[in-house]
Amino acid sequence: MSTPAASTPQPQPTGFGASSIFQPATQPREQNENHPIWSLAYYAKFFDVDTSQVMERCFASVIPKDNFLDVMGGSPDLYGPFWIATTVIFVLFVTSSVVDSINAYINKTTYSYDIFHLSFAFGAIYSYAFLVPLMVWGATKYFGCQPDLLEMLALYGYALTIWIPVSVLSVIPIELARWILLGIGAGFSGVFLIRNMYPVLSRAEAQIAKIILILVILFHGVLALILKYKFFAYNVGAAPPSTSPDTPPSS
C-alpha cells in the first residue's frame, strides 16, 4: 500500500496502485501522448492550471476588460468551470437559507431549511454551466462558426463567478438592493459572455448570429430571474415560504 512512487520519472500515474500521500506534481506533465478518450489521463490536459491562473481568469471574468481568450492564453481549462459551478450551488443554497432564516427571525416564526433549494440549485446551475454551452456550441457548429467546445464551457463556467459575491450580498433584506445586485450580476456576466462569443458568432450569417445572440441573452436572463425568484425572493413581512418546494414564494 505504501509503494514509493517518487523515484519514477513518470509524472502522472494513472493506475490505482500508487496510494501514497497526495503530492502535487512537481515535474512537467507529458502532453504528447495520445491517451484514449475514456482514460483519466486524457482529461488531465484540461486541468493544467495553477491557482494563480485560475484566480487571474476569475478576476478577468468578473471585470470583463480584456479578451478572455487571451487571458486564457489559448488553453482553456475545465477546472474553473466545474468548481465555480459547484461553489455557486452551495453558496446559493447557504445564502438563500440564511435569507429565509433572517425572515423567520424577523417574523418571529420558527425556521427550518428547505433542502430542495439545494436540489434546485444543483439542477439549474449545472445545466446552465454544462448543457447551455453544449447547446450553443452545437448551434454554432451547425451554422458553420467553428466553435471550440472547451472555450464555450470555459466561458460559461467562468461567467458564473460573479454570482458568488452577488449571492452573498443578497442576504441584505432590502428588495431594491437585491434587484440592483441581480442587475449587476447579470449585466457583467452577460457582457462578458457576449463580448467573448462575438468572434465566434460573427462567423455565421448576420441573421443567424443575431438569433443565437438573442437566445444566449435570453438564457442568461432566465437564469438571473430564476435565481432571484427561487433563492432571493423578498418576503420580509410575509409568511416564510411553505415547505412545498415548487412554488416560488413571491410570484
Add this chain to the structure above:
Amino acid sequence: MSNSHNNLIEPDDFLSPAAPSYVEATYSDTYDNPFETSIPQRINSPSIEPDDVPLPGQKPSSPVKTPLPKVSGTIGSSSQSSNTGGNIGSSGIGLGVGQAMMGGGIDTLDEPVSETLLRDLRNVGAKLQQVLYPKGRKDILKDWDLWGPLLMCLTLSIVLSARAQADQKITVFTWIFIIVWMGSAVVTVNAKLLGGRV
C-alpha cells in the same frame, strides 16, 4: 513464502453453513469447538482446507504443513508443529483455518464478538482522535479503513435527517450521503486530474 492474502477471510466461506472447523481439539483451552465433528466435510470446500484434512494420497495427521490456497503457508498444522520456523510472528499458538491473522499471529476467531467490534472501534477512535486533535503518531491514518467514514457519514445523515422537516427527511439523508461519498470521489478524481498521486 507467505501468501499475500493471509490477512483476509473469504467472507462466503466464513459465513457458509458448513462452517469450517477452526481449531483442532488440541488447541483451545478456553472455548469448545462446536464444529469439531464436521472436520471431514470440509474437504469439499474450494478455497479453505483445514490443516488436518489429509490431501489425497497423504497419510492423515501428518505434521507436515499442507499447502493452503488462501491461507498463509506458514500456519502450523497443530500446536506441536507451531514452533517450527516460518510462522508469522506466532508465539507458539497453533492456528486453524480461515483465521484473520493479525500482525502478531493472534487467534482472532475465537474471541467474543464484542472484542472484535471493540478492536475496530478503538481503531476508528484512534484515527478520529488524530484527526480532531493531531498529536501523537501522525501516520496512524495511513492504515486506513472505511468504517470510520461510514460511521461518521451515517451519524451525520441520521442526525440531520432527524432534525429536518417532516417531508424532507429522506431527501436530507440522501443529500448528505451523496455529498460525502460522491464528494470524496469527485475530489479524488480532481486530485488525480491535477496530477497528484492519490
